[in-house]
Amino acid sequence: MSTPHADQDPVRRPIEELEKTLKREIYQARNIQNRLLNGKKPTLSDGEITGKSIPARVIGGDYFDFYTLPEGTIRIVIGDVMGKGIPAAMLMILTRGAFRSAAGKTKTPGETLTAMNQALYEDFRSLSSFVTVFCADWNPATNEFVYANAGHTLPLLLKANKEVKEVPKLNGVMLGGLYGQTYEERRIHIEAGDKVFFYTDGIIEAENKNGVQFTRDRLIDVLLSHPAQSVTEMEQSVIDAVQAFTEGMPQKDDITMVIVRAGYGIQGCSRETVTSVEPSKVGNQHE
Amino acid sequence: MITIRQSRNENILVFAVEGVLDIFTVDDFDAALTEVTGVQKLVIDLSAVTFLDSTGIGAILRAIYQGQDHGFTVELSGMNEEIKELFDTVGILRVLEALQKGER
Numbered sequence: 001m002s003t004p005h006a007d008q009d010p011v012r013r014p015i016e017e018l019e020k021t022l023k024r025e026i027y028q029a030r031n032i033q034n035r036l037l038n039g040k041k042p043t044l045s046d047g048e049i050t051g052k053s054i055p056a057r058v059i060g061g062d063y064f065d066f067y068t069l070p071e072g073t074i075r076i077v078i079g080d081v082m083g084k085g086i087p088a089a090m091l092m093i094l095t096r097g098a099f100r101s102a103a104g105k106t107k108t109p110g111e112t113l114t115a116m117n118q119a120l121y122e123d124f125r126s127l128s129s130f131v132t133v134f135c136a137d138w139n140p141a142t143n144e145f146v147y148a149n150a151g152h153t154l155p156l157l158l159k160a161n162k163e164v165k166e167v168p169k170l171n172g173v174m175l176g177g178l179y180g181q182t183y184e185e186r187r188i189h190i191e192a193g194d195k196v197f198f199y200t201d202g203i204i205e206a207e208n209k210n211g212v213q214f215t216r217d218r219l220i221d222v223l224l225s226h227p228a229q230s231v232t233e234m235e236q237s238v239i240d241a242v243q244a245f246t247e248g249m250p251q252k253d254d255i256t257m258v259i260v261r262a263g264y265g266i267q268g269c270s271r272e273t274v275t276s277v278e279p280s281k282v283g284n285q286h287e
Numbered sequence: 288m289i290t291i292r293q294s295r296n297e298n299i300l301v302f303a304v305e306g307v308l309d310i311f312t313v314d315d316f317d318a319a320l321t322e323v324t325g326v327q328k329l330v331i332d333l334s335a336v337t338f339l340d341s342t343g344i345g346a347i348l349r350a351i352y353q354g355q356d357h358g359f360t361v362e363l364s365g366m367n368e369e370i371k372e373l374f375d376t377v378g379i380l381r382v383l384e385a386l387q388k389g390e391r
Contacts (some may be wrong), residue, residue, distance in 0.1 A: 082345040151377035164373030
């Protein structure tokens with residue numbers, strides 16, 4: 001075995017050089033995460049979908065993703081790993097791997113979360129960490145929207161008539177919290193023009209210089225004030241509103257959102273309006 | 288800023304947490320937690336908590352796991368409506384209940 005040359009010995013290298021290397025590697029990690037997060041969006045013949053994540057630090061622990069299933073349904077996921085920065089980012093990548101692996105092998109969002117929890121539990125438990133995840137299947141042809149929840153904030157449903165409410169309540173334990181969890185599902189029908197706004201708490205907990213939070217009410221005001229916007233315009237409006245509110249204060253938490261706008265699908269304009277919510281229990285979440 | 292006032296009555300230890308429990312203050316909570324020994328119950332009083340984020344929830348989760356590993360129960364008290372709703376959303380009350388019932 002050869003002895004390391006003096007300038008290759010990390011102990012002898014000047015601190016500035018080590019800092020430079022660390023900085024370079026962190027920015028490379030940022031590029032990797034940015035590319036993985038903000039990759040290709042599904043191509044739709046009708047309706048729209050977008051997603052954006054802005055880390056509070058160089059990299060972050062928020063996650064969103066889209067997975068197109070063979071029949072054209074889009075499996076959407078949004079998640080928030082406990083903590084911030086590099087540790088959270090490492091677990092976010094683990095979460096992404098679990099989702100990508102589970103999405104193609106499971107039939108429903110509830111099954112996806114169940115499989116993800118199974119894959120992630122041991123690691124998250126040993127690290128005393130967790131990730132909250134909301135997973136939904138949106139079929140752009142029929143506008144059926146089926147979802148399951150592992151401890152995440154419920155998305156907002158913006159009706160075309162300007163009404164805003166959360167999707168019907170559905171709670172489940174965060175991933176990594178309990179071994180062997182199964183996740184209940186709910187099914188709703190969304191109408192042409194309706195938008196679904198998925199988000200992480202970095203938006204509503206953004207603070208201004210007086211320590212006042214942006215809050216869900218302000219978020220709803222922003223969404224209501226731009227009803228005709230495309231999903232990417234709406235995404236930008238939310239970012240602008242949060243930035244205007246915080247007035248240059250450092251971002252405290254990662255900010256992530258996914259927006260879906262329902263089109264007319266295969267049913268066209270003559271489709272009958274169906275607004276009832278039918279819970280569809282496929283697992284015993286609390287047993 | 289966080290303050291953790293500790294009081295002990297025989298085998299019951301109370302952590303009265305005041306202020307913010309988040310990424311900037313969690314080390315203080317964890318330091319107090321690592322010193323917990325020889326108790327049957329740890330009561331975490333959250334009535335004076337003004338803000339708690341996912342890192343704060345992680346700290347509570349660590350207390351629950353430590354209780355499971357070291358044989359003491361954890362009781363959460365003084366939760367305001369906001370914290371109760373947050374705990375209900377993430378499922379931490381369900382984790383506490385399940386682990387104390389002996390589930391894995």
